[in-house]
Amino acid sequence: xxxxLTMAVTVLLLGGCGNSPTTSDPALAEQLQDxxxxxxxxxxxxxxxxxxxxxxEGLWTGTAGISHGxxxxxxxMVFGIASTTKPFTAALILQLAEEGLLTLDDTLDDWLPxxxxxxxxxxxxxxxxxxxxxxxxxxxxxxxxxTGADLSRVWTLEEVVRTFVxxxxxxx
Numbered sequence: 135x136x137x138x139l140t141m142a143v144t145v146l147l148l149g150g151c152g153n154s155p156t157t158s159d160p161a162l163a164e165q166l167q168d169x170x171x172x173x174x175x176x177x178x179x180x181x182x183x184x185x186x187x188x189x190x191e192g193l194w195t196g197t198a199g200i201s202h203g204x205x206x207x208x209x210x211m212v213f214g215i216a217s218t219t220k221p222f223t224a225a226l227i228l229q230l231a232e233e234g235l236l237t238l239d240d241t242l243d244d245w246l247p248x249x250x251x252x253x254x255x256x257x258x259x260x261x262x263x264x265x266x267x268x269x270x271x272x273x274x275x276x277x278x279x280x281t282g283a284d285l286s287r288v289w290t291l292e293e294v295v296r297t298f299v300x301x302x303x304x305x306x
Contacts, residue, residue, distance in 0.1 A: 157191040171198045181207035212285075216272075224262050231258075238262070249295045256306045267306045271298040 157163050166186065174182045181199035188194060197207040230236050236245075236258065243254035252268055260266040271277060277298050281289070289297075 157188055157194045159191055162188070162191065163194055166194050167196045167198075170196045174198050183207055183209070183211065183213065227258060227262065247292075249292075249299065251299045251301055252295065253302065253306055260306050265306060267302040267304040269298075269300045269302055274298040274300065 157166075166184075170182060170184055173179075179199060181197070181201050183195075183197045185193065185195045195209065197209060199207055201207050201211055227236070227238075231238055238257065238259040240258050241254060242252065242256050242261075246254075248254055253266075256266045256268065261268075271294060274297075280297065281287075
């Protein structure tokens, strides 16, 4: 039985991946594609997209499996990366703090407009430590239907907060 898992493997962050290897070694390209398919199967995945820059060889890209229903993963599909962004965001915030451009004790009011259901006194430290109490938008009962209704729609921060942030889980 397959888990509802779609993987996006990125060795080098690039826009778009596809089954059109540009590496100069066709045998290597075939080996990489076979490995991609084996990994997808080994981890009981549904779909995967990958890109690898190989010094002296060029770029290899590949896809395998399905995205949804019976639609194959293609080079122009966008993958949700969800919590994968957290460590990158945290690292950048810590660099900004190290450079003196902000402090971990700065509040949301210092950097953002006011929003309903979000306490403006929450600090960056509380956000990084997951102790802000802010409602988790992915727990909103209507988020999948709303965001899935038009996959080309780009939501603004204000729209996401206004639509999906409910009462806080707890005080900061």
